Amino acid sequence: MTQVSDAPARTRAQISERTLRKDRWWQAPVVVVTLLTIWLTYATVRVFTGHWYYVPKYHYLTPFYSPCVSGECVPGSSTLGHWIPAIPPIIPYAFVSLVFVLGFRLTCYYYRRAYYRAFWQSPPSCAVREPHAKYTGETRFPLIMQNLHRYFFYVVIVISVLNTWDVAQAFRGPDGNFGFGLGSLIMLANVVLLWCYTLSCHSCRHITGGRLKHFSRHPIRYWAWTKVSWLNARHMQLAWTTLGTLMLTDLYIMLVASGAISDLRFFN
Amino acid sequence: MGYMAALKVWRGDAGSGALTDYKVEVNEGEVVLDVLHRLQATQAGDLALRWNCKAGKCGSCSMEINGRPRLGCMTRMSTFDPADTLTITPMRTFPVIRDLVTDVSFNYAKARSIPSFTPDPSIKPGEFRMQQEDVNRSQEFRKCIECYLCQNTCHVIRDHAENEAPFAGPRFLMRVAELEMHPCDEADRRDIAQDDFGLGYCNITKCCTEVCPEHIKITDNALIPLKERVAGHKYDPLVWLGSKISRRPAKAGTPAVPGKR
Numbered sequence: 130m131t132q133v134s135d136a137p138a139r140t141r142a143q144i145s146e147r148t149l150r151k152d153r154w155w156q157a158p159v160v161v162v163t164l165l166t167i168w169l170t171y172a173t174v175r176v177f178t179g180h181w182y183y184v185p186k187y188h189y190l191t192p193f194y195s196p197c198v199s200g201e202c203v204p205g206s207s208t209l210g211h212w213i214p215a216i217p218p219i220i221p222y223a224f225v226s227l228v229f230v231l232g233f234r235l236t237c238y239y240y241r242r243a244y245y246r247a248f249w250q251s252p253p254s255c256a257v258r259e260p261h262a263k264y265t266g267e268t269r270f271p272l273i274m275q276n277l278h279r280y281f282f283y284v285v286i287v288i289s290v291l292n293t294w295d296v297a298q299a300f301r302g303p304d305g306n307f308g309f310g311l312g313s314l315i316m317l318a319n320v321v322l323l324w325c326y327t328l329s330c331h332s333c334r335h336i337t338g339g340r341l342k343h344f345s346r347h348p349i350r351y352w353a354w355t356k357v358s359w360l361n362a363r364h365m366q367l368a369w370t371t372l373g374t375l376m377l378t379d380l381y382i383m384l385v386a387s388g389a390i391s392d393l394r395f396f397n
Numbered sequence: 398m399g400y401m402a403a404l405k406v407w408r409g410d411a412g413s414g415a416l417t418d419y420k421v422e423v424n425e426g427e428v429v430l431d432v433l434h435r436l437q438a439t440q441a442g443d444l445a446l447r448w449n450c451k452a453g454k455c456g457s458c459s460m461e462i463n464g465r466p467r468l469g470c471m472t473r474m475s476t477f478d479p480a481d482t483l484t485i486t487p488m489r490t491f492p493v494i495r496d497l498v499t500d501v502s503f504n505y506a507k508a509r510s511i512p513s514f515t516p517d518p519s520i521k522p523g524e525f526r527m528q529q530e531d532v533n534r535s536q537e538f539r540k541c542i543e544c545y546l547c548q549n550t551c552h553v554i555r556d557h558a559e560n561e562a563p564f565a566g567p568r569f570l571m572r573v574a575e576l577e578m579h580p581c582d583e584a585d586r587r588d589i590a591q592d593d594f595g596l597g598y599c600n601i602t603k604c605c606t607e608v609c610p611e612h613i614k615i616t617d618n619a620l621i622p623l624k625e626r627v628a629g630h631k632y633d634p635l636v637w638l639g640s641k642i643s644r645r646p647a648k649a650g651t652p653a654v655p656g657k658r
């Protein structure tokens with residue numbers, strides 16, 4: 130076939146509307162912004178409060194103050210000892226863990242999706258034009274740092290062990306023997322869900338088995354990968370549930386520690 | 398029970414066009430493609446649209462219905478309120494040939510740029526042995542019907558045409574992931590995934606997954622695992638340090654991207 134002339138230049142359909150969607154596509158971003166803002170405000174206020182984080186009688190320590198490494202921490206609350214005599218009030222007592230927990234959630238693949246969409250509007254919803262003139266995604270600094278997510282994962286595994294230890298302490302009654310109350314159960318539920326969230330991480334899925342080409346040659350890792358994959362499919366739900374349980378656990382301990390309510394004891 | 402549906406259909410070519418109003422009869426059990434065919438048969442004989450199977454398997458009838466990228470043959474009219482006006486436009490990301498028909502050759506060019514299956518040369522045809530669990534992941538990706546709705550919806554190119562060169566799009570990053578996970582493929586595509594196919598542009602906002610008519614978990618099962626593989630290879634400080642200290646040469650086996658100098 131002989132081509133005699135070039136085909137006319139083809140361009141995209143010029144449609145000026147940002148989107149022709151008629152459903153409530155703006156609803157999800159609004160909900161995400163609202164919930165994350167409420168949570169961040171609550172958590173910020175709490176980590177800087179500096180009191181009502183420990184119930185000495187029942188050994189309840191809120192996850193927001195674990196490990197309590199400042200010399201000012203109330204007696205009994207410092208599992209890992211006091212690392213420094215006192216810290217200025219602009220630094221939370223548990224800064225060692227909070228940095229990593231925050232970094233873990235900030236670089237989490239699910240939260241990235243949530244805040245890129247809701248806060249950065251990139252895109253606000255599918256097939257809705259984003260407001261930015263240029264887009265480079267995660268190809269350059271600072272967003273290229275998201276690739277370090279797995280390091281936060283490693284550290285958060287250690288922090289989860291510490292949180293588990295804190296829960297074990299919460300199962301000691303006032304006399305030091307076994308005993309538990311509603312607070313212990315709330316802390317237990319919280320830590321179980323935190324483990325589920327942490328283990329459902331995409332980096333965890335990669336490390337346990339996702340990086341392999343041959344599952345058949347690594348049956349144990351393959352088995353672990355299938356379990357992590359099952360959890361991973363629920364990663365979004367776990368991300369939100371754990372925000373809720375973290376807030377609830379902290380709130381309950383705050384109320385008991387401040388004397389506003391007394392713990393409902395089931396045994397000892 | 399039939400009714401008359403109000404339709405706004407984008408008509409035009411080479412980028413200039415407009416939404417045109419029609420009233421078309423709708424019968425029970427019909428899909429959007431049926432109604433467009435009736436429009437073509439009764440009122441707009443020159444309406445251009447692509448279709449083939451009417452069964453959601455050929456990937457030809459991709460369009461945007463009320464702003465949502467969908468297959469015309471898999472979108473039931475019963476999901477809309479009979480009183481509503483249905484807006485039907487071509488896919489926005491690809492150049493329009495005419496009316497609802499777009500030129501999707503961008504996708505074919507991207508497909509050709511991916512270095513193909515590279516097995517161990519000593520294995521003869523007929524000697525490949527794979528276990529089912531080794532190919533489960535790839536088989537999910539092979540469900541793709543090449544409708545390119547994911548490519549059309551991905552904001553990286555939909556909203557930023559300038560990224561068409563550096564970014565291959567979800568469908569083809571998924572192809573790279575498929576080969577990376579293939580038990581008999583020997584090539585290492587982690588460098589080119591990032592450098593030539595633009596994996597870093599994807600911000601995992603999951604619109605490709607949301608629109609895929611085959612319900613392939615593109616983001617969770619292909620793009621994020623590929624990002625994790627690239628992170629381990631290119632952005633892991635320990636791996637980087639190891640490569641600086643050891644005198645082992647960098648791993649051979651990164652295939653060249655065709656047509657790239």
Ligand code: SF4
Pocket residue numbers: 550551552553566567598599600601602603604605606616620
């Ligand atoms: S997840 Fe990535 S590839 Fe898929 S639509 Fe979003 S940015 Fe594009």
Ligand code: SF4
Pocket residue numbers: 456540541542543544545546547548568605608609610611612613615
């Ligand atoms: S991955 Fe899904 S949306 Fe993308 S081309 Fe294939 S079938 Fe279509």
Ligand code: FES
Pocket residue numbers: 233234236237238239240278282326327329330331332333364
């Ligand atoms: S914690 Fe969400 S992906 Fe790792």
Ligand code: FES
Pocket residue numbers: 447448449450451452453454455456457458459468469470471
């Ligand atoms: S006509 Fe084949 S997918 Fe719609």
